[in-house]
Amino acid sequence: MKTFKIAAxxxxxxxxxxxxxxxxxxxxxxKREEGFKFDVDDFDWGGDYYRKHDRMMPEDGRDQxxxxxxxxxxxxxxxxxxxxxxxxxxxxxxxxxxxxxxNVRPTRVLPGITSPLRHVNAGEIDxxxxxxxxxxxxxGVGGRVHQGSPLEVATDVAMFTRQGVERIMRFAFRLAxxxxxxxxxxxxxxxxxxxxxxxWDEIAAEIASEFPDVTWDKMLVDxxxxxxxxxxxxxDTVVATNLxxxxxxxxxxALSGSIGIAPTANLNxxxxxxxxxxxxxxxxxxxxxxxxxxxVGTFWSSVMLLEHLGExxxxxxxxxxxxxxxxxxxxxxxxxxxxxxxxEVTDAVINAIRxxxx
Ligand code: ATP
Numbered sequence: 001m002k003t004f005k006i007a008a009x010x011x012x013x014x015x016x017x018x019x020x021x022x023x024x025x026x027x028x029x030x031k032r033e034e035g036f037k038f039d040v041d042d043f044d045w046g047g048d049y050y051r052k053h054d055r056m057m058p059e060d061g062r063d064q065x066x067x068x069x070x071x072x073x074x075x076x077x078x079x080x081x082x083x084x085x086x087x088x089x090x091x092x093x094x095x096x097x098x099x100x101x102x103n104v105r106p107t108r109v110l111p112g113i114t115s116p117l118r119h120v121n122a123g124e125i126d127x128x129x130x131x132x133x134x135x136x137x138x139x140g141v142g143g144r145v146h147q148g149s150p151l152e153v154a155t156d157v158a159m160f161t162r163q164g165v166e167r168i169m170r171f172a173f174r175l176a177x178x179x180x181x182x183x184x185x186x187x188x189x190x191x192x193x194x195x196x197x198x199x200w201d202e203i204a205a206e207i208a209s210e211f212p213d214v215t216w217d218k219m220l221v222d223x224x225x226x227x228x229x230x231x232x233x234x235x236d237t238v239v240a241t242n243l244x245x246x247x248x249x250x251x252x253x254a255l256s257g258s259i260g261i262a263p264t265a266n267l268n269x270x271x272x273x274x275x276x277x278x279x280x281x282x283x284x285x286x287x288x289x290x291x292x293x294x295x296v297g298t299f300w301s302s303v304m305l306l307e308h309l310g311e312x313x314x315x316x317x318x319x320x321x322x323x324x325x326x327x328x329x330x331x332x333x334x335x336x337x338x339x340x341x342x343x344e345v346t347d348a349v350i351n352a353i354r355x356x357x358x
Contacts (some may be wrong), residue, residue: 002036004309007065007274008072011046013283014293015074021346022072022298023195025318028350029306033314041068045090047078047283056089062097070305071276074298077283088140095133096106098273100266101164102171103131103248104304105280110296112327113257113336120232120255128179129238129252131245133266135164135334136196138242158243162197163205169207171269172239173241176214179237184197184216187224187240187248200241225251251279260294261326263301275308277301293340294333296322299349321352 006026010019023040030037043065045057056076058064065071076090082339094100107127109115139159146152169186176184186204190197201218208216219227221244227234228251240248253262262280268271279297287293299322306315325331325348332338333345340348 002068003039005039005067006040006072006253007068007093007306008040008041008068009045009065009078009090010074011283012048012078012086013075013233013281013285013288014281015046015076016020017291017293017342018279018295018298019072019074019286021295022302023306024346025299025349025353026272026302026305028353029318031273032317032353033311034237035193036309036314038309040072041065046076047081049080049172050078050085050089056086057093062094062296065094065274066098068274071274072302072305073276074300075278075281075283077285077287083201092140093140093278095266098276099134099270100273100276101132101134101168102264102265102267102269102270103116103133103245104175104267105129105131105245105252105333106199106263106300106304107249107252107256109256109262110326111323112329112332113261115257117130117229117232125173125232125235125252127232127235127238128175128250129240129245129249130168131176131240131249132164132168132242134242135159136242141188158193158196160199160241162199163340165200166207168239169204170210172237173207173211173214173216176237177211181236182214183236184214185224186216186218187221187238187245189221193219197241199232206240221248221358224248228252228255229353236282241296249280258294259297260333260335261296261300263297264306265301265304267308277305277308291343292334293342294335295345295349312322317353321349321355324352325349331347 010016038087076086109122109125142156144154253259261280266276301314303319331340331348
């Protein structure tokens with residue numbers, strides 16, 4: 001029997017509620033399958049930890065989770081702590097040193113869920129957005145001088161390395177190749193950003209020649225937002241920079257029905273370090289503690305975690321169970337217009353796992 005060691009980092013707000021539900025689901029799926037189980041370690045890092053220790057995670061935090069097989073993350077964010085501290089102190093402090101350079105964000109309108117796009121039915125949006133997750137606009141390069149004076153200067157420098165762009169392009173083309181349509185859209189902004197984004201376009205064309213069976217096209221990021229709304233069926237796999245994909249994937253999540261559904265994988269494809277799986281949403285302090293957070297984004301992230309661990313059958317079983325549950329409006333949380341609680345959705349998915357044949 002294989003044992004997968006999972007580091008659970010619930011973080012803040014509803015992160016604690018949805019990760020608890022996600023861990024229950026992982027144990028349940030392991031019971032239903034044969035051959036593996038989970039050993040889950042909980043880490044109390046995040047905003048409350050910061051208030052006690054003046055940092056979001058311990059100094060040796062990464063060493064504590066370096067040898068785990070995967071990380072299940074909730075959300076970092078606290079109303080009393082500036083967002084750049086919570087983001088850089090925990091999520092990015094894990095993603096960047098662990099070289100989780102491929103951030104993968106699937107978007108689908110699941111059965112039973114209504115897209116805000118009137119002309120889109122379940123199954124008609126089926127995208128995967130690949131976000132460059134290690135450099136670009138999030139490189140952390142820049143600074144401020146003469147703070148508070150009229151001479152104040154602030155810079156944020158987007159850093160694009162040939163190696164960084166090549167590896168994310170190759171990852172995206174390879175992913176597109178595994179999908180039925182074999183179609184990739186490379187998002188860019190090379191009209192305005194005439195250095196790095198022009199290199200981005202050139203490298204896209206170079207890498208494309210390695211994948212002759214993948215069709216690809218190129219879109220400026222502003223035009224891409226319109227295409228996502230006006231012609232969603234024309235999109236399949238998408239690759240974009242750290243910032244562009246961040247924005248596009250929030251739009252994608254909203255178009256799929258609710259931000260509470262959307263999952264993410266932060267992958268270190270070479271597996272030198274553990275990869276991290278998390279719902280796309282934040283801490284949602286407006287609904288924390290009420291037991292009504294939608295756990296589906298975390299469950300779908302757990303599907304991606306199982307796929308990454310090579311447990312494809314378990315992943316398929318969990319996805320089938322999730323879709324059986326979303327198809328039934330009795331199990332819709334308030335973000336989907338329903339009245340179900342996190343507990344009720346979790347129990348429904350547990351029952352569906354027990355019944356799901358794959
Ligand atoms: P953060 O600053 O941590 O990103 P936020 O509150 O700004 O948090 P989100 O947490 O993504 O951003 O929340 C945006 C909105 O979506 C909120 O109104 C929140 O209640 C809602 N929301 C987010 N996630 C869920 C969920 N899982 N279930 C239900 N509603 C959600």
